[in-house]
Amino acid sequence: MSMTAQLEARGISVTLGRRQVLQDVDFTANASSVTAIVGPNGSGKTTLLRAMTGEVAHRGQVCLNGHDVAKMQPWQLAAIRAVQPQSSIIAFPFTVFEIVRLGLSAGLSAADNTVPMQALEAVGLAGFAGRMYQDLSGGEQQRVQLARVITQVWEPIVDGTPRWLILDEPVASLDIGHQFTVMDLARGYAARGGGVVAVMHDLNLTAMFADEVVLMEAGRVAATGTPAEVLTDETLARTYGCPVPVNTTPPAQIPFLLPQARSTLKARNALAARSS
């Protein structure tokens, strides 16, 4: 892979009203990996994402695969980068299929009419194509938007250059099962060579699925590295202002769920199936 298979932001500063929301932030995400942006409310994670997608005015430079995005046309960007919004109200009664198809016209897979259906299946919405978008639940709408977004950049690599999925809290209003569906999808995209950048709230899912974590605090980057490097007792306690012990089991009477344990569960089930 070439040296420029990166999403790279340098010296990003954003001022909203009088408040400086981001101060001189540097950010790098590599293709073939999932990069999560985490941090407490108001730390600037979504603003950083929006600065990099050009939705908020900012100082500094953003390069995608080595090209300055400020110098690219909307359709050039749309061909290599798709952005999932945090929430989306749609003005008119479009069907699910019509929404997902909007992603087709932007991307390079435009000729392939089967992509929207495959994308719907990938987000767990097979059979929803004819439904009205407005009649769906929040979580379902969110997955329709994700299907639209992956339709746009369906092939993770085109002509040797990676394409990018930029996701703003992709699992925010999803149940735990669909959180896995979506994160597995993101992982799979990265495994096939594409780049994934996601703003995440859930630190457990981040630990499970991210290759790189960028921890934001008060408009600056507090830490970057692998989940093991960033998600430590000390760093989390300092950034979030409350104790968040890592890899510690709670007292016995409180139930707790560890999604990470699903690999253990799979192994155990496989073992049971073999012995019976």
Added chain:
Amino acid sequence: MVDRRLRARRLTVLLAVLLLVVCVLSLTTGASGASLWRALTDLAAGRELSVMDRVVLLDIRLPRLCMGILVGASLAVSGAVMQGLFRNPLADPGIVGVSAGAGLAAISAIVLGSLLPIGLQQFLGSALVPIAAFFGGWGSTMLLYRVSTRGGQTSVATMLLAGIALGALAGAASGVLVYYSDDNQLRDLTFWGMGSLAGATWTKVLAALPIIGLALATAPFLARGLNGLALGEAAAGHIGIAVQRVKNISILAVAGATGAAVAVSGGIGFIGIVVPHLLRIATGPDHHSLLPNAALLGATLLLAADMIARVIVAPAELPIGIVTAILGAPVFLWILLKRRGDLGL
């Protein structure tokens, strides 16, 4: 799964046939006894048309028919484009004051046109009023968009209220101008303001044709952009749409189509809201089919309304604006009530 695109294409064919039928009916309906069939048989037999038939058909009904098609199509398409631009099914040039702005400019042109340099007056000729109305429509659309849209979000309440203010202001200014008009101009204004195709002449048709033609011709190129805008401005940008350009062209197209329509026919309301709404129910909101189908259905509906207006109190005739309001106002209220929840009203 039913693909609504296929249904929309079938509807296009159906609407084209319907328009053709209404055109024929419109040519044969009227106060005079002139008959299209007699004229056609005369022509087919190689006979000269009678003077009466020639005047009624070629100089009265045919320009009126063309005007009806132009005005109906432009009102419906500018309604659909405006609704796409504002991401709101209630945005209609008549309701939010764009027609009033265009009307003010048209009245100014009628009353104050004689103050322009003679050379310019002669150069513009009968195109002066449509051109003025275009600029009036453009100015008011821009103003409305600026007032009601912040950070890419259009507030419905602000849009409707700003529209009322804009309409009232334009109405007041128009009223002042009426005081400055002489008897001849007053007569022109009165007939114009009633909203009618009755004054249709070939001169007016030819004056409106270039502006309306241009505005309607740009509409198909807006379809993808308006579909994208339905997702929101940011999302539209991310799927590769040059959002600012789409907005600018939409505003120009709305101003052109509305302005020219208002200039030649006065205030004909509700076509712009009823037609796109019915079509969205029938085949969905995809602008690729919505815009051409709106042109066809708008023309058909206006011609039909014009026939009703001519027939119902014959030999006199009702201003067509009254007929479209009777048909359209209940639909507007219906949308308002049905969507009250979503619109935050």
